[in-house]
Amino acid sequence: MGVIEVNDLTKEYGNVRGVDSLSFTVPESEIFGYLGPNGAGKTTTIRALLGLLTPTSGTATVLGADVRDETALIEAKHHIGYLPADLGFDEAATGNQVLDYHASIKGDSRRDELLETFTPPLKRPIREYSTGNTRMLGIIQTFMHDPDLVIMDEPTAGLDPLKQEEFNEFLRAERKRGTTIFFSSHVLSEVRRVCDRVGILRAGQLVGLEEIEALLDRGGKRVHVVPVDGDSPNVTDLDGAFDVTTVGEEIQFTYTGEYNTLLDELADHDVRDVEISEPALEDVFMHYYGTEQNVSMENADV
Numbered sequence: 080m081g082v083i084e085v086n087d088l089t090k091e092y093g094n095v096r097g098v099d100s101l102s103f104t105v106p107e108s109e110i111f112g113y114l115g116p117n118g119a120g121k122t123t124t125i126r127a128l129l130g131l132l133t134p135t136s137g138t139a140t141v142l143g144a145d146v147r148d149e150t151a152l153i154e155a156k157h158h159i160g161y162l163p164a165d166l167g168f169d170e171a172a173t174g175n176q177v178l179d180y181h182a183s184i185k186g187d188s189r190r191d192e193l194l195e196t197f198t199p200p201l202k203r204p205i206r207e208y209s210t211g212n213t214r215m216l217g218i219i220q221t222f223m224h225d226p227d228l229v230i231m232d233e234p235t236a237g238l239d240p241l242k243q244e245e246f247n248e249f250l251r252a253e254r255k256r257g258t259t260i261f262f263s264s265h266v267l268s269e270v271r272r273v274c275d276r277v278g279i280l281r282a283g284q285l286v287g288l289e290e291i292e293a294l295l296d297r298g299g300k301r302v303h304v305v306p307v308d309g310d311s312p313n314v315t316d317l318d319g320a321f322d323v324t325t326v327g328e329e330i331q332f333t334y335t336g337e338y339n340t341l342l343d344e345l346a347d348h349d350v351r352d353v354e355i356s357e358p359a360l361e362d363v364f365m366h367y368y369g370t371e372q373n374v375s376m377e378n379a380d381v
């Protein structure tokens with residue numbers, strides 16, 4: 080049995096469908112990235128997993144507890160850490176008071192250890208916290224009772240790149256300890272460095288579920304080439320080159336082929352500039368699911 084099991088889960092808000100017939104499993108010690116654009120249904124799924132909303136139909140279990148079974152879920156939550164997107168701390172409380180309160184409910188066996196990595200100013204009231212400090216306090220609160228399962232909604236929002244990488248490193252170490260981690264994001268670059276597998280959500284439906292490496296392979300790379308006047312490489316004929324366009328003097332395309340083939344072609348020409356980068360999540364969607372799906376990604380970012 081998976082640590083998270085979602086079975087045909089549907090949530091309707093009146094006429095609006097939040098999520099539609101979702102089914103997936105997250106096994107123990109996996110870091111699972113839950114990707115989708117704004118409004119795709121990520122928060123709805125997370126709230127259903129925590130019993131914070133009642134599914135319209137279908138169900139889910141977390142650590143074996145059916146989310147519709149209040150008693151079982153309360154017991155399971157002692158072993159679950161939850162980091163909501165909106166932390167909602169009491170602005171007048173200090174960081175220490177927030178953690179003390181949480182400790183009184185769930186415990187804090189790992190508090191001191193976490194404070195070595197995450198360093199919010201605990202003696203100051205939350206109202207004086209920066210976004211990053213608030214997020215760090217939330218991370219400590221999420222992990223300090225040594226949960227078996229951690230569920231996080233857009234966890235790295237507000238962390239600077241250095242702290243983000245420390246957080247990723249921390250998550251990898253958590254996986255080694257056996258913790259199962261489920262987190263949502265609309266940013267591919269955020270999940271790709273740390274996730275084992277991703278579920279892709281669009282308009283309430285799970286449209287993809289696979290290993291991150293396979294997803295990135297299918298998505299390919301974005302390539303920008305600036306040839307010296309009149310000596311353009313012939314990228315259109317390369318196996319694995321898609322969506323070739325010319326913008327000003329720059330040739331742009333998505334490439335899923337062999338690197339050596341591309342480099343050989345470029346080497347035969349006079350090239351002034353080359354950039355090979357990760358595609359935006361939107362482009363990965365396009366290649367993965369085809370253009371007919373009319374994918375719209377707000378705030379897609381890499």
Ligand SMILES: Nc1ncnc2c1ncn2[C@@H]1O[C@H](COP(=O)(O)OP(=O)(O)OP(=O)(O)O)[C@@H](O)[C@H]1O
Nearest residue numbers: 092095096097115116117118119120121122123124
């Ligand atoms: N309380 C609610 N009442 C009505 N509709 C809602 C409610 N909560 C969510 N929805 C709708 O359900 C759909 C899924 O929303 P949800 O917040 O789960 O998406 P999300 O993927 O978390 O988005 P974001 O990345 O913007 O947080 C959206 O169409 C949203 O407008």
